[in-house]
Amino acid sequence: MSVVFADGFVTAGVRAGISSVEGKKDVALVVNQGPLDVAAGVFTSNRFAAAPVQYSRERIKSGHAKAVVINSGGANACTGDAGYQQVLDTAEHAADTLSQGITADDVLVASTGLIGELLPLDAVFRGVDLAAKELANDSSAGCCAAEAIMTTDTKPKTVEITGNGFKMGGMVKGSGMIAPQLATMICVITTDAVVTPQLAQNALRKATEKSFDRIDVDGCMSTNDTVLLLASGASGVEPDNAEFEKLVAEACTRLARQIIGDGEGSSHDIKIEVNGAETEDAALACARAVASSNLLKCAIYGNDPNWGRVVSSLGTVPSAVAAFDPRDVTVDINGIRVCDEGKPGQPRELVTMDEREVDIIIDLHTGMNETATVWTDDLTLDYVHINADYES
Amino acid sequence: MSVVFADGFVTAGVRAGISSVEGKKDVALVVNQGPLDVAAGVFTSNRFAAAPVQYSRERIKSGHAKAVVINSGGANACTGDAGYQQVLDTAEHAADTLSQGITADDVLVASTGLIGELLPLDAVFRGVDLAAKELANDSSAGCCAAEAIMTTDTKPKTVEITGNGFKMGGMVKGSGMIAPQLATMICVITTDAVVTPQLAQNALRKATEKSFDRIDVDGCMSTNDTVLLLASGASGVEPDNAEFEKLVAEACTRLARQIIGDGEGSSHDIKIEVNGAETEDAALACARAVASSNLLKCAIYGNDPNWGRVVSSLGTVPSAVAAFDPRDVTVDINGIRVCDEGKPGQPRELVTMDEREVDIIIDLHTGMNETATVWTDDLTLDYVHINADYES
Missing domain, CATH: 3.10.20.340 (ArgJ beta chain, C-terminal domain)
Structure with a gap:
């Protein structure tokens, strides 16, 4: 079920042709249908942060977002102003395609793949178009999204947790370039709990410090690490702060543990x-x-x-x-x-x-x-x- | 010629049976015949410094030493008081065997190999006895000594440099566990220049900072790193400080470069x-x-x-x-x-x-x-x- 285990979310994962791997799904879309549009994020501290990281890190400061576009097959890192423009164009295109009152400012973007090359933007747009048509909240959609964000991962990595009247789900990719202070990883956690942006951000920061920050596949920190937490409030349940933080921590820990379990070429x-x-x-x-x-x-x-x-x-x-x-x-x-x-x-x-x-x-x-x-x-x-x- | 390129030194490298590799030479002896017995040393900063490092680091403070016993096939690291006693016994045994006014305090010891096991002391003694009989100042002896200190090295590494009226030679072993702040390396540099212990120590410290401290095979710092500089004064030439420092730096740089050239399994x-x-x-x-x-x-x-x-x-x-x-x-x-x-x-x-x-x-x-x-x-x-x- 991944990112659609919690109520209020739809998702899709499609093949757009960005990845050079034949048939590999490479664009995922996650849309928060509300009623809330709370969003929190934690990003790489790498000084060569990729264009989508620079963009999403800025956007998330509002504490709100309604959609996330993620592509594999290209990191859009070290691509200068042209790369940053590609992110803006992607957000704009997604907002236009999704409509429903979603503006470009409501869209977050994440990318993973090779550093130092611009994305084939027509393929990204095509991916967004295809994904927008396939948005659903069933387990097939959740699985396709988790597959679409994979690079050298050998299997999709997801989590589902039930809290006291609310739910939380998530997906992560990451296999190599995994090191302290995050990793080449992109993670989206969704919940239908009713929370404030402040609680979401605090819970996510604390959780990543004890989970993704404590795994190390190869000592190499990525330019593209992105961990997002989206809350729809669809359950109508406002959880106790401590319980919410505990669930976010558990989701992050379980996803981090799956990254280690799928570490590039690892046998132990x-x-x-x-x-x-x-x-x-x-x-x-x-x-x-x-x-x-x-x-x-x-x-x-x-x-x-x-x-x-x-x-x-x-x-x-x-x-x-x-x-x-x-x-x-x-x-x-x-x-x-x-x-x-x-x-x-x-x-x-x-x-x-x-x-x-x-x-x-x-x-x-x-x-x-x-x-x-x-x-x-x-x-x-x-x-x-x-x-x-x-x-x- | 290695450590006997400079006048005033004899050396030998023999098979004592410490190394589990069939026929591998595993004990080297370097003796400074004077007239000076100046010695300087730089050692690992690893907090689990091996027993021979703990011992030699203390001995070198006097600025004087007349002989060095080096074994491969065992690091004598993390071996507690029993390991330290083995070093004392080795120094004592070498002093007794060499006589010529050499006391245990004049003997330095270095070891390389597996961590966490005591040495077969009878084999070390046998190696010292054999080596003492074969001490010579020809190129065969120099080469045997350089071979005896090797572990996963694929070739002996030596250097010879001629200064203004004096000479400097050296040997080094090191291939894996090579990282900033030295490496699993043991290096002995000899010179027939007339220098003070202070000049020797300063020159060696400066030289290692720009050479052995700037190579990194695998990011792993060893418990046993030892770099020694011995001066016999046999040339009778007292070099200019700057020239002497420059030659020590060159010897270290050339040996460090050879370690990288022989890095474990490396192709570039x-x-x-x-x-x-x-x-x-x-x-x-x-x-x-x-x-x-x-x-x-x-x-x-x-x-x-x-x-x-x-x-x-x-x-x-x-x-x-x-x-x-x-x-x-x-x-x-x-x-x-x-x-x-x-x-x-x-x-x-x-x-x-x-x-x-x-x-x-x-x-x-x-x-x-x-x-x-x-x-x-x-x-x-x-x-x-x-x-x-x-x-x-």
């Missing part, structure tokens, strides 16, 4: 949990350092519980960032304490790595109990294949 | 030069960000001049670290301006990447002209093979 999902830190920031810095180790990621691909590559990464975190004594640190891999007080613990031969998920639990033993978890993927031959062959 | 050496920055630190931060992009490194492996992956990495550098306007940035790959003022420039099809070396030149166009260069390797199928299969 790696959970890196750091406990016993003085602060959450310290725990997070340690988890990120370990998650970014190519050597560790290769070892996990080889089913090798190489804890030396865990601690050598941990040891690169400056003391000022995370206080700990290396002689206190323990590392458990899949339940086996392979490193105890900075020294060899139980034999690594005891560790089994047959499952896709690998749990690495690090305890800094500082005497405090702050914690953070980051998810990453292993680094495989297929990752290199995919990224060496990806069309220039 | 990638030079990332950032110009037009406000400060050298800003240029360096930009170069490091680009050098650490797995996506770019995969693209280069695929002979794809994917400048989108250059700018998306550049865009992750915070404004506070490096001021620049994305709309001013140019990127040249092998002489073709593929990105001009943040937009597509000349067609990327014009770029040829047949040569091993790939030059990426980024100009931030801030109006200032500070610059920095970082070297890295591409990310290949062989890199993943090597690091997934490396014995746990």
